[in-house]
Amino acid sequence: MTFNARRLNKEDLDLPCQELAIYLLGKVLVRKLEDDTILKGRIVETESYLGGEDKASHSFNGRRTSSNEPMYMPVGTCYVYFTYGMYHCFNISSRESGAAVLLRALEPFQGVEIMEKFRSNRNKSKQAVRKKIKTSKLCDGPSKLCISFDITKENSNKIDLTDPENDSLWLEDDPDHPDWDRKEMKIVKSARIGINRAEEWNSKPLRFYVLNNESVSKRDKMAEMMIENDENVE
C-alpha cells in the first residue's frame, strides 16, 4: 500500500553525479516483471563514479568501450556491469557525460517473497541448510539488489528510467509511505567499497548512505561519529 507515488522524470534526475547520488537516497526503485509482479525498494546507499580523474571509474581518463557506453548516455540511463564472473552492478548515468551513480543497497518493501525466491534460487548450498534471509538483508549489496530485482545486463542495460514507454524499471518519489519519514534521514558520507587500485581516490567520500538503516551494506563507524558530533554542535 503506497500513497502519492510519483514517477521521476528527466528533470528530477538532471543533476551532477554526486548530487544525484545524494538525491536518490530515499527514492524508490520499481521493477515490473514479465508476469506484472511489482517489486519496490527504497534506495539507502549509493556511490558516485566520476569520469576523467577518477581512477576507480570505468570511464577513467575518458576510457570508452562498448561495455561502459551507457555511462556516456543521457541522464537516467541504466548501466549494468557484469563483474567477478557471476555478479551484476546497477548504475544510473548522471548529468555529466561519463559519470554514473552505483546503487549499493535498497530497503525492500514490496514483492519481498519474490525477492526471497530469486535470492535463494541463486544459492547453491543445500536446501536443508539454507537459512531464510532477513527481509532487510535481501538487497544489502550492489549485486544482491540485482539478484532480488532480477536485473541483468541482458534485460536492463541502457534502459532509460525516465521513458514513459518503459514499464519494466523506473524510479518513484514516495514521500508519504507510512513507515518512512524523510525528515529522519541523516546521510553518512564515506569512502567507496571494493576499490583496490585508484590510490588517493580510495579515501574520497563518494559513498553515501542513510544512517541507522538496516539495509546498508557496510557501515563506516568513523564517518558516522562525525555525524553524531555535528549534531551535538547544533
Next chain:
DNA sequence: CGTCTGATTGTCT
C-alpha cells in the same frame, strides 16, 4: 562483531 578465502567468467591488454 570482524577478517579471510574460494568461486567464476566477461572484458580489456
Next chain:
DNA sequence: GACAATCAGACGG
C-alpha cells in the same frame, strides 16, 4: 592471461 564497483561461508573473539 590478469583482473574485477562481490558474495557466502568459515573461523576467531
